[in-house]
Amino acid sequence: MNLSELIMARRSIxxxxxxxxxxxxxxxxxRDAARLQPALDAGAWRVVYAGTPESSKQLVDYMLAQITxxxxxxxxxxxxLDVMKRRFTEIPAHVIVLSAQGTDRLTSDRNFAAVCGMMQxxxxxxxxxxxxxxxxxxxxxxxxxxxxxxGIREDERFVGILHLxxxxxxxxxxxxxxxxxxxxxxxxxxx
Amino acid sequence: xxxxxxxxxxxxxxxxxERPVSKELMLELLNIAVWAPNDxxxxxxxxxxxxxxxxxxxxxxxxxAPAYLLIVMQAEHDSHKQEEDFAAVSCxxxxxxxxxxxxxxxxxxxxxxxxxxxxxxxxFMLQDDERIAAVLEVGHIAVHAxxxxxxxxxxxxxxxxxx
Ligand SMILES: Cc1cc2nc3c(=O)[nH]c(=O)nc-3n(C[C@H](O)[C@H](O)[C@H](O)COP(=O)(O)O)c2cc1C
Numbered sequence: 001m002n003l004s005e006l007i008m009a010r011r012s013i014x015x016x017x018x019x020x021x022x023x024x025x026x027x028x029x030x031r032d033a034a035r036l037q038p039a040l041d042a043g044a045w046r047v048v049y050a051g052t053p054e055s056s057k058q059l060v061d062y063m064l065a066q067i068t069x070x071x072x073x074x075x076x077x078x079x080x081l082d083v084m085k086r087r088f089t090e091i092p093a094h095v096i097v098l099s100a101q102g103t104d105r106l107t108s109d110r111n112f113a114a115v116c117g118m119m120q121x122x123x124x125x126x127x128x129x130x131x132x133x134x135x136x137x138x139x140x141x142x143x144x145x146x147x148x149x150x151g152i153r154e155d156e157r158f159v160g161i162l163h164l165x166x167x168x169x170x171x172x173x174x175x176x177x178x179x180x181x182x183x184x185x186x187x188x189x190x191x
Numbered sequence: 192x193x194x195x196x197x198x199x200x201x202x203x204x205x206x207x208x209e210r211p212v213s214k215e216l217m218l219e220l221l222n223i224a225v226w227a228p229n230d231x232x233x234x235x236x237x238x239x240x241x242x243x244x245x246x247x248x249x250x251x252x253x254x255x256a257p258a259y260l261l262i263v264m265q266a267e268h269d270s271h272k273q274e275e276d277f278a279a280v281s282c283x284x285x286x287x288x289x290x291x292x293x294x295x296x297x298x299x300x301x302x303x304x305x306x307x308x309x310x311x312x313x314x315f316m317l318q319d320d321e322r323i324a325a326v327l328e329v330g331h332i333a334v335h336a337x338x339x340x341x342x343x344x345x346x347x348x349x350x351x352x353x354x
Contacts (some may be wrong), residue, residue: 003194007286010225027351028311034347035198036289041301042348050354059354068210096354113325116281117300120227121289122196133231136229137278139271150354159278174232179221182237185214186261186315189247 006124011173013132016165021093021131023051031093031121033091040118045159048096048150053089054112055149059096060088062149063141082141091163095122098156108157115159116189132167139185199290207298207330212296214240218286224286229279230272236280236324239315246339248314249326256328260316262299264324280324291329299328325348333335 001009030047036042050059064084067073073081087092099115101108123133139159152158221238239261241249249259264280269272288298303310306323317323338341 002192003290004223006194007223007290009225010228012228027349030349030351032195032198034339034349035195036201037285038202040297042304042350046350046352048352048354054354094354095309106302112277113281113284113300113302115258116278117288118287120282120285121194123228126258128194135230137230137271137275142271151352153251173226176222176225177234179218179225179238179299182234183218183221184239186239186241186247188247 001127006127008173009170009191010115010124010127011170012134013165013167013170016091016132016167018090019092019166021051023049023093023163025129025131025140026051026095029122029125032077032125033118036121037114037118040111042112044100044102045115046098046100046156047116048067048098050094050096052099053170055093056094057085059094059150060085062146063088065145065149066143069145075093088124088163092165093163095162095164096150097159097162098152102155112157114158119159119162126164128168131164132162132170133162135162137161194236194289197289200283201288201292205299206322206333207255207257207297207328208333209257210331211242212329212331216294216296217260217327220287220296223290224283227279227282227286228263229282230275233265233276233279235267235276236283237263237321241315248311249311252303252311253301253326254298254299254328257330258328260327260329261323262325262327263315263317263321266320266322268320277324284327287327293331297330297332299329301326321332333338 050056095118099111126133241259243257252267262280262284264276284300290300302325
């Protein structure tokens, strides 16, 4: 598969199979992704990894903390909660990515953007090996108990969780708007 | 060819040839780059092409380049959505960078203080709810025999911790 095909073939994978994911492979792919991002300093990002059944369960508890603790959550039947939990605990590996805010907005934005670029490469590198991922930024998980649980530091920005695993079937792609329709040529200042 | 094979080339400093970059080529690459993941399929991006010969204020705000691509994003009111969109746009830029490199086009991905200035944004006729997510400096890569990259050979440092 060439690069263009790879970029177009990658899909977000929301349903993976039970094959285990090796931690060594995740580290190797993160290193490869970082290598494709020379502007990204080691100090600009950090990964917290959950790759065992115990840590996955722990993570899912943090993710659902807001729901279970809220008044509304108390009304959710235990069975439904179990289904929600199982959906995530059945995913073999979770890569939580954080970027460093630095001392000003510009540094924070530069780090964030570079880290996202790295994560896109990581998704593509994973796809080459048959690994599927879904980038999760659901607002419902983003609350104090979650951030405390994953150990985010004061100067860090939450970029997302990549839930990853091998999969049996990739979903069909959803069409993109042609770039021509989002393209303008600046003709210079008219004033 | 594996994606990781591009790393060495991407670690070299980018010098441009003077010749212009074809808009058709840029659009061809962008049409592949738009296959970036993006939440809710909002496709929160648009592109402004600026010729390096007629670059207006970019002339003093950016390094010289044969062409510039302003990547403009829709700035949703919801700050959570804005983060997601900034992330999606960054994925698109990464795709574009990798694709460009494969075609011997160099892309310097920049974000500078001036992009936060509304006055400058207006010079490019941005809407109130739009912001510049990046300015890409684009050109054909000039071959420099003298540059050997040390960085590419280094193992990148990873801060990897277990939950
Ligand atoms: C920053 C970011 C955050 C995302 N967050 C979520 C999410 O919280 N839940 C989800 O189902 N998908 C999420 N996605 C994935 C998008 O829904 C997905 O990319 C889009 O539907 C296009 O599908 P594709 O990735 O298969 O091309 C996210 C993607 C990005 C880039």
